Every structure is written in C-alpha cells, then in structure tokens.
Amino acid sequence: xxxxxxxxxxxxxxxxxxRLTADMNRSLRLRKIRSLLLVAPLVIxxxxxxxxxxxxxxxxxxxxxxxxxxxxxxxAAVAEWDADSNQxxxxxxFAALVDDLVTGxxxxxxxxxxTRLNYEKSGMRSLLTGSARKAARLKPPFKDKLIQxxxxxxxxxxWRVIKRESRPYTASYYIAAFDMETTPSGEIKFLPEQQxxxxxLFWRTVWMSLLITAMTxxxxxxxxxxxxxxxxxxxxxxxxxxxxxxxxxxxxxTSSWIAMLQGxxxxxxxxxxxxxxxxxxxxxxxxxxxxxxxxMTHILLPFMILPLxxxxxxxxxxxxxxxxxxxxxxxxxxxxxxxPQSVPGISAGAILVFILAIGYYITPAxxxxxxxxxxxxxxxxxxxxxxxxxxxxxxxxILLVLxxxxxxxxxxxxGTNNQMSLR
Amino acid sequence: xxxxxxxxxxxxxxxxxxxxxxxxxxxxxISPLIIIIPLSFNVEPYFSFSQGMLALDPDAFSLRWYEExxxxxxxxxxxxxxxxxxxxxxxxxxxxxxxxALGLSRSELxxxxxxxxxxxxxxxxxxxxxxxxxxxxxxxxGVSQSYAGLILAHTALGTPFVVITxxxxxxxxxxxxxxxxxxxxxxxxxxxxxITVPLIMTGVISGGLFAMMTSVDEVVVALxxxxxxxxxxxxxxxxxxxxxxxxxxxAVATLLVCMSILLLTTVEYLRRRSExxxxxxxx
Numbered sequence: 001x002x003x004x005x006x007x008x009x010x011x012x013x014x015x016x017x018x019r020l021t022a023d024m025n026r027s028l029r030l031r032k033i034r035s036l037l038l039v040a041p042l043v044i045x046x047x048x049x050x051x052x053x054x055x056x057x058x059x060x061x062x063x064x065x066x067x068x069x070x071x072x073x074x075x076a077a078v079a080e081w082d083a084d085s086n087q088x089x090x091x092x093x094f095a096a097l098v099d100d101l102v103t104g105x106x107x108x109x110x111x112x113x114x115t116r117l118n119y120e121k122s123g124m125r126s127l128l129t130g131s132a133r134k135a136a137r138l139k140p141p142f143k144d145k146l147i148q149x150x151x152x153x154x155x156x157x158x159w160r161v162i163k164r165e166s167r168p169y170t171a172s173y174y175i176a177a178f179d180m181e182t183t184p185s186g187e188i189k190f191l192p193e194q195q196x197x198x199x200x201l202f203w204r205t206v207w208m209s210l211l212i213t214a215m216t217x218x219x220x221x222x223x224x225x226x227x228x229x230x231x232x233x234x235x236x237x238x239x240x241x242x243x244x245x246x247x248x249x250x251x252x253x254t255s256s257w258i259a260m261l262q263g264x265x266x267x268x269x270x271x272x273x274x275x276x277x278x279x280x281x282x283x284x285x286x287x288x289x290x291x292x293x294x295x296m297t298h299i300l301l302p303f304m305i306l307p308l309x310x311x312x313x314x315x316x317x318x319x320x321x322x323x324x325x326x327x328x329x330x331x332x333x334x335x336x337x338x339x340p341q342s343v344p345g346i347s348a349g350a351i352l353v354f355i356l357a358i359g360y361y362i363t364p365a366x367x368x369x370x371x372x373x374x375x376x377x378x379x380x381x382x383x384x385x386x387x388x389x390x391x392x393x394x395x396x397x398i399l400l401v402l403x404x405x406x407x408x409x410x411x412x413x414x415g416t417n418n419q420m421s422l423r
Numbered sequence: 424x425x426x427x428x429x430x431x432x433x434x435x436x437x438x439x440x441x442x443x444x445x446x447x448x449x450x451x452x453i454s455p456l457i458i459i460i461p462l463s464f465n466v467e468p469y470f471s472f473s474q475g476m477l478a479l480d481p482d483a484f485s486l487r488w489y490e491e492x493x494x495x496x497x498x499x500x501x502x503x504x505x506x507x508x509x510x511x512x513x514x515x516x517x518x519x520x521x522x523x524a525l526g527l528s529r530s531e532l533x534x535x536x537x538x539x540x541x542x543x544x545x546x547x548x549x550x551x552x553x554x555x556x557x558x559x560x561x562x563x564x565g566v567s568q569s570y571a572g573l574i575l576a577h578t579a580l581g582t583p584f585v586v587i588t589x590x591x592x593x594x595x596x597x598x599x600x601x602x603x604x605x606x607x608x609x610x611x612x613x614x615x616x617x618i619t620v621p622l623i624m625t626g627v628i629s630g631g632l633f634a635m636m637t638s639v640d641e642v643v644v645a646l647x648x649x650x651x652x653x654x655x656x657x658x659x660x661x662x663x664x665x666x667x668x669x670x671x672x673x674a675v676a677t678l679l680v681c682m683s684i685l686l687l688t689t690v691e692y693l694r695r696r697s698e699x700x701x702x703x704x705x706x
Contacts, residue, residue, distance in 0.1 A: 042522065
C-alpha cells in the first residue's frame, strides 16, 4: 500500500489521482475489448460468408478478364493502334490475332473470348470461331488473308470493339443492364424501344410491387384495425390466422395457390358450380401477372398486418370516442383522428412489403408465366441459362442499390432497433 | 369495440359489414393452407376435388401420396439433407448470434450502429442477390456443391433472427442481477450460466426457431449453391412444382403446415413465458 494517498485537506494526492484515472481507463478499455471480442466471431463470419460474396458480385459486374486472358497477344498489340485513325491495324496486330486464334483453338478457350465479344457486337462469335478453324493453315502476311476469310476483319468497328474490351474493367454490363449500347464510335445511347428488355422489366417489377403493396394495405388495414380494437383474448386467437400463413413455407403457399387458381382448380370449380363462369370458359388466374399479384399479396399480407397492428395498438380508443362526442361523424372521426395516427404503421408496412416484393424470385417463377416475371427472374436466367454472369451481377447490383436505399428510408422511419416487427 | 348504444342504423349496418369484410380477409389468409389438407388425400393424381371427394365417398380418399412420399428415395434423401443442414446451421446461428447479441447489448461497444447493420444485412438483401453472390464466391473458394457451403450460407441467413431476438430479450435484462450474483461471491462464469443463460434462453430458442425455419424453407440460395447430392426438401418441391405436379407435393405441404403449427405454438409459448419471467424482475 502507498504510504500517503490523501492530502491534509481530504483531496487525493496528484499521483493518486493519476493512478486512479489510469486504472479506470484501463478497465474501460478492457471492457470495450471484451465486448468487441463477443461480437467479433459473428462479424468475421458474416464478412466471410455474406459480405465477400456480395463484394465478389460487385467486382464481377465490372470485371473484364476474358480478352486479356484468352487473346493476350492481340490485346497487347491492339493497344498500340489508334482507334480514331480510320486505318486498319497493321500486320503485327493481325499476326498476333492469328497466334491467339491458333492457341485459343488448341486450348478450347477461343469460345470464351468469342462469347464475351459477342455481347458487344453480334456476329463476333462466328467471326472468331470461324476464323480460328482456318487460322492454323495461314502463312504470313496474314492481313489480307484474314480479310479474305471474313470481310469483317476489314471493318474498323470490329477492331474498335476488340480494343475497347481489352481493358481489364468494363462498364458494358451496366450499359447493357440499362438497355443501352456503346456504338462503335464510343457513344453510349439507348437501344430502340422494341429491343429494350431490362428497363421494362425493372419498371414492371416496380409497378407490380406497388400494386401488391397497395393490395396488402387494402386488405391489411381493416384486419389490423379489428385486431387492435378487439379484446386481447379474441385478438390473440384471431392473430393465429395471421401468424400461421406467416410461419408456413413459401413453397407450400405457392403450391396451394396453384391448386386454388389453376383452370381445373378450386376457385374455378366453385365459380362454375355457381354458374358464374362457363365451364369452357374458365378464368385464367395463374401463370400470368394476376397469379403473381394474388399469390404475393397473400404471402406478404402478414408483413403489412404486423407493423400496422403494433402501431394501431398504441392509439387510445378514447380519441375516436372524443371526436364522436364532439359531433364528428364516424367517417370524419376516422379520417381526421385515427388515420393520421396510423400513418407510421402504414409507411413501415408499405416499405417493408415493397422491399420484400421487389426482390422476389420463387413465386413469380412458379406462378408468373410470361407476364408475371420480376427482375429477380432475369438475374436467375442470366446466372443459370444464358451464363452471362457479368450482366446478372450488374442487374443484381442495381437491384441491391434500390433495396438498400429503401431500407435506409425504412429504418429512418422506424429506428434501427425496431426491426423485429419484420418477423 | 362493442357497438355504441348511440349508433344509428347506418353505423350498425357498417359495424356488421366491416366484420364480414374482415372475416372474408381472414378466409383469404387461411383458406390456401386449409384447402391443401383434403386435397392431399385425393385418390386421383389431380390438384382438384373429385366428385367422390365432394360426396365424402371414403373410396375417393387415400393415403396414397403419403406412401409415395415415404417410399420415395429422393424425398427421404431430401428430408435427411434438410435435417442435417437445418440442425447444423441453427446450432451455429444460435452460438454466434447469442455471443454477438451479448456484445451488442453492452453500452461500451463502439460502432454499434455499423455492426448491427452489418449483422442484420443478410435479412435485408434480396435472396436472389445473396444467392448470385454466394454462387460466385463459394465456387471460387471451392465450397459450392457441398454440405459445408450450404450450412455456411444458411447460417449467415439465419443469424440476424437470433441477434434480433436475443438483443430484444437483453434490452429488458436487469443488470443488478449480475451485480447481486457477484456480490454473493459467484464467479463471472457461474453467474453467466446460472443467471444470464436461463433468463435469455427463451430469446435464444425463439431466435433459433426462426433460423431453423429460414433454413428449412430456404430454396433460392440452395438452388444456386447446392449440388444434386445436397438436394433439400424445398429444392425437391421446387422441382416437383416445375416439372410434374403430383399430389405428393400436397402431402409434403400438409406435413409442413403441421410443422408450422407446431413451431408457431412453441414460439408463442416461449414469448409468453419470457414475458412472465420478465414480469417478475423489477424494472
């Protein structure tokens, strides 16, 4: 122990004060480190298993390695060529090209470069693979012989595309995702109206999500109002009817809607039985946009009811009674008193449903047919069928930015600690 | 909300009309789940009610599709895979999520907002985007088409639920209990297992059930990163709905509805229990 820690007037000695402060700082630092250590395993886990995949997708959407990797000589040689010179590249570039074509054909890699160039200019695939088949037999000088094989080698545009895609990074997937194209002269412009796919699909995804949000609000508001105003015991019983669909597998709900809505399905059977619909003229309510909207409204309805209910629960019923006692009609009392107070619930539920709807994939794929597909289905198509992964990644990034922007709005409305109303 | 005694005829009419409208919305919510149950006992290979079923003829009903489900090697294999992946990923989510929630609820943790945002991000990002990203990344590190890859992916998707439920439970936690325990001579480890764990257990379990449900129901990521060997029940259902619609799907769906009833009951029970326990502790 120290001999003297307190001075005559009862104050701590300066050394003692310093020692205490240091002790406290050390203890605080330890506590901070301990709390960080608790969080660290999950933070590292999420960074590795979740954030890196998203980052790798971001990278994939601008990554452009194919030409550099599979046509190394050509991409190096064409870098020297001035694309604005109005002159074809020289013999050395053609020689490099023949070299790449021969090696590429031997290693079966020329197809990958050809596919990449074909995204930019149609016809490039057959140009490359066709020439590669004949390249091994060619003797120098190559320039005229290649042009003889395919006159496209004599086009400046062909070489401009090769030169442009010899860069390690590209914006071309984003350009394609916005239905634009780079003209050979380097201008970026929109495709003609009838060739636009993705903007239309984004637009359809947005308006169908808005429609679904509006439908869930229309159906969810009365139910939440009823649940919030009934006695607790009855409300809890009825809440089961909301929570059970919520806890049931998405695929179960989707397949039961197929059973309900299809031509030979339950709803059509009932309508025919009542004579409302002719037997030969059954309604087609599925494998189109209608099917997607009905099914997704059902699936997302609990996500609207739960936040609405939790807000409505906090509105004192005496307010409505007070309005009535002051002479308001039931409608005015609701419109002027109740509705404004339920707005936080409406906006929270609406943003939540909209965010969830806009990223949907499974339900539109199963019940959407041709007209009920979402942007998510296009991402899956490019991932699994067309194998244009760069474009899939670019579409994914655009969707991600949209969702994160909306989520920022959502958490500002609700405060970050309230996400549990999500589920 | 009983009908007030001063209500006029119009208001009385609206009072009952409103209840009927709400009743219809409840029917809309629940009927798809109810309708598949009788359909799964259909003797015919169709998705609709036969004449015999409507006449309640016992011969029109059968357990045929349930037998098909149990005798199908593919379905049983899928069931086994779903079970393995769900159990492993739920366990991992519960451990990692609970630790993180304990850290997050300490006041001295720096960058709390950023960390919370990061940890719940798997819940916000649309599944198709997570799936695409995981497909690129997991195949580049060589864990796609493996149980390990699927378990890691489902763990990542499930942890936000554990983090959120346990953080919520801890927000009502009375820290004086820890101090009391320490003042009575308990070591921090002893206090943790005897005081903290029992009090947050309800949150941990309900978060775990959410995580399990996520894994059992998850199909988008599984479609992208699982191979044929890891085929899960949702993947099998997805394939079934796309290729040949058979009522076997409805039999599986009925079993899944029963499972969700069970899960819902458990979660509700836990929620009420935790409210009771918290009711005892003074605030």
